[in-house]
Amino acid sequence: GAGVSQSPRYKVAKRGQDVALRCDPISGHVSLFWYQQALGQGPEFLTYFQNEAQLDKSGLPSDRFFAERPEGSVSTLKIQRTQQEDSAVYLCAIPRRGTYNEQFFGPGTRLTVL
Amino acid sequence: GQQVMQIPQYQHVQEGEDFTTYCNSSTTLSNIQWYKQRPGGHPVFLIQLVKSGEVKKQKRLTFQFGEAKKNSSLHITATQTTDVGTYFCAGHSGGSNYKLTFGKGTLLTVNP
Numbered sequence: 001g002a003g004v005s006q007s008p009r010y011k012v013a014k015r016g017q018d019v020a021l022r023c024d025p026i027s028g029h030v031s032l033f034w035y036q037q038a039l040g041q042g043p044e045f046l047t048y049f050q051n052e053a054q055l056d057k058s059g060l061p062s063d064r065f066f067a068e069r070p071e072g073s074v075s076t077l078k079i080q081r082t083q084q085e086d087s088a089v090y091l092c093a094i095p096r097r098g099t100y101n102e103q104f105f106g107p108g109t110r111l112t113v114l
Numbered sequence: 115g116q117q118v119m120q121i122p123q124y125q126h127v128q129e130g131e132d133f134t135t136y137c138n139s140s141t142t143l144s145n146i147q148w149y150k151q152r153p154g155g156h157p158v159f160l161i162q163l164v165k166s167g168e169v170k171k172q173k174r175l176t177f178q179f180g181e182a183k184k185n186s187s188l189h190i191t192a193t194q195t196t197d198v199g200t201y202f203c204a205g206h207s208g209g210s211n212y213k214l215t216f217g218k219g220t221l222l223t224v225n226p
Binding site: 040103 | 118202218
């Protein structure tokens with residue numbers, strides 16, 4: 001998506017491995033969101049950052065999920081001890097400047113846990 | 115918590131036929147947004163509706179927001195193969211101005 005890059009685009013992990021997914025938004029965006037999209041479902045909210053502050057992590061499925069944005073730009077979503085149910089596309093999004101609306105999504109990282 | 119439901123889950127049409135997808139929320143929405151996701155792609159923002167009863171058009175697409183701000187619809191006139199994809203509605207409830215809740219989407223396929 002315009003203004004947001006994500007890496008890797010695809011990740012295959014063995015059950016129990018740790019993974020780190022990166023989101024790199026266009027510079028200057030205050031707000032940043034992570035979503036999880038399971039196959040055949042809509043995106044589900046995971047967590048929200050305002051600059052480096054993680055203001056809401058209520059959507060993180062378990063304590064194996066951890067997100068950070070230490071300098072208020074690039075964000076990393078880390079999943080420890082991956083499980084098969086973690087298989088999904090992980091999307092990063094930034095809203096239109098000055099609002100929380102009109103979310104611009106990155107291309108996503110497709111995680112497959114074997 | 116807030117739930118957003120969409121119907122139908124799937125819709126297959128012949129090119130040139132019309133298509134409608136419906137979105138219903140369990141709570142009153144401050145706004146409703148629509149996104150399109152092509153197969154293998156990421157969601158792309160289409161439009162936002164804010165006012166009760168609002169109707170907006172984008173070429174062959176017509177979006178409506180219900181009077182009670184709990185439902186919405188997207189209607190496509192004379193579908194084309196380029197309309198193929200999954201259409202999601204998403205809304206903010208009054209309790210959160212930043213957390214979007216998405217429906218499960220309607221997958222539209224178009225037979226040329």
